[in-house]
Amino acid sequence: MEYIVIIISAVFVNNIVLAQFLGLCPFVGVSSKVKTATGMSGAVLFVMFIATVITWLIQNYILLPFKIEYMQTIAFILVISSLVQMVEIILKKISPSLFQALGVFLPLITTNCAILGVTLLTVQNDFKLLEAVFFAIGHAGGFALALIIFAGIREHLDLINLPKGMRGVPAALVVAGILSLAFMGFAGLV
Template sequence: MEMWRGIALILVGSIFVDNFVLSKFLGICPFLGVSKKTSSALGMSGAVTFVMTLSAAVTWPIFHYILEPNNMSYLKIIAFILVIAMLVQIVEIILKRFIPSLYSALGVYLPLITTNCAVLGVTILNIDTGYAFGEAVVNAFGSGIGFSLALVMFSGIREKIEACDIPKAFRGIPSALIAASIVSLSFAGFTGLIG
């Protein structure tokens, strides 16, 4: 019972309290770039969540069974980037073949998942926090869901703002940053939820 409670706390914490975009400010590039349309945001959310979860599942054993026993921990960032790049290529091939419209909508942001600091950040955080394998995968999945939740909320707000008649000085990036701060405030309300 205690194990499930710990897993639930990791999941809720990674989604709401320690949201990668809104509290750690990682993954801002796709957050601002893909959030113009909710359909693109949903596609990017799924791809990032998939890559985050799988990268955690692959990098954890690489670190604990290959790098750490051979005193090569200093190579973890390079190894993790290679794993993430491989997974992004797999996602790109699958989307291009089976969902070409989403592949086109994501455009340049799909290959940029390789260098998305949120994806790399979750793999490094899992190692530095000392999570066990299952906890690391749950944390990565929760972080992906948190990224997705923030991205979809933000894209919905941004679509509504674009439909409104706002002053010229606030169109585009200024209104996007104001909307991002409002979404960030909504997640800040969860601070202290998990002690």
């Protein structure tokens, strides 16, 4: 039950993109087609899951026992960036088809603040490992939901005749604002 609450809260109430403003670069950058948005979401889910597990272990078995929490930011970002590279290499070897689908998005993930953000939030919330895993999956799900809805709307946005200054990003941001407004309806759900 507790895990369901964590997931619902992460997907809808505290949506990582629309309420917590994390992962906006890919949100604006790769969301012009539903297909690329789906690929990106898959890559994020994959990396966020592994990164959360590994950083959780580092935090609880290395940083805390040695009282060097101040190395947290450095340790986490290094883990994430080397992880991304490793995933890229391994995926290429063992599953070329998955690599084809996710490959181009992997390098972009290092600078996706959603990943680092979620690992840091996990640590701040003092989650147990299993809770942390659900938390990560929930947030990745929220990211996917926001990204795919947004991409679906953006595909149609290109067809509309807008004033010159509003074309492209500003119009997309207005759409994001309206989506965010809709997601606010979930506030207080859990």
